[in-house]
Amino acid sequence: MSGSSSTNERGSALTLPPSEAEMSLIVEAGGGKYVGVLMAIPAKMESIILFVSPQTRTTLGVPISRLTVEAVREQLAESNAAFADLSSKIEKS
Numbered sequence: 001m002s003g004s005s006s007t008n009e010r011g012s013a014l015t016l017p018p019s020e021a022e023m024s025l026i027v028e029a030g031g032g033k034y035v036g037v038l039m040a041i042p043a044k045m046e047s048i049i050l051f052v053s054p055q056t057r058t059t060l061g062v063p064i065s066r067l068t069v070e071a072v073r074e075q076l077a078e079s080n081a082a083f084a085d086l087s088s089k090i091e092k093s
Contacts, residue, residue: 017047017064027051030072035059056083 018026024034032051038061040047048061053076060075 018067023049023064023067026067026069027072030069031076032060032072037064040064053079055080058083 020037023037027034027049031054033054035050035052038048038050047064049064049067050059050061051072052059055076056079058079060079062071062075
């Protein structure tokens, strides 16, 4: 995951979450269209980065901790394959 580094008062490195612009760039580099962020619910769920598949127009998501270009590509490939599979089954019936 991309993010900005900073240091705290003790001089320890902190990794800040990526900015919205960075998240959008990562998603677009992976082939998706950035939509936004489903914000975290403390102690229950981390933030989810939402994006759309240009091929199927479905909304997909990746947890912020796993946001990489490759993770976006994987989500898109899985979704596109599932839709292609479903489409072929519908055509056969």
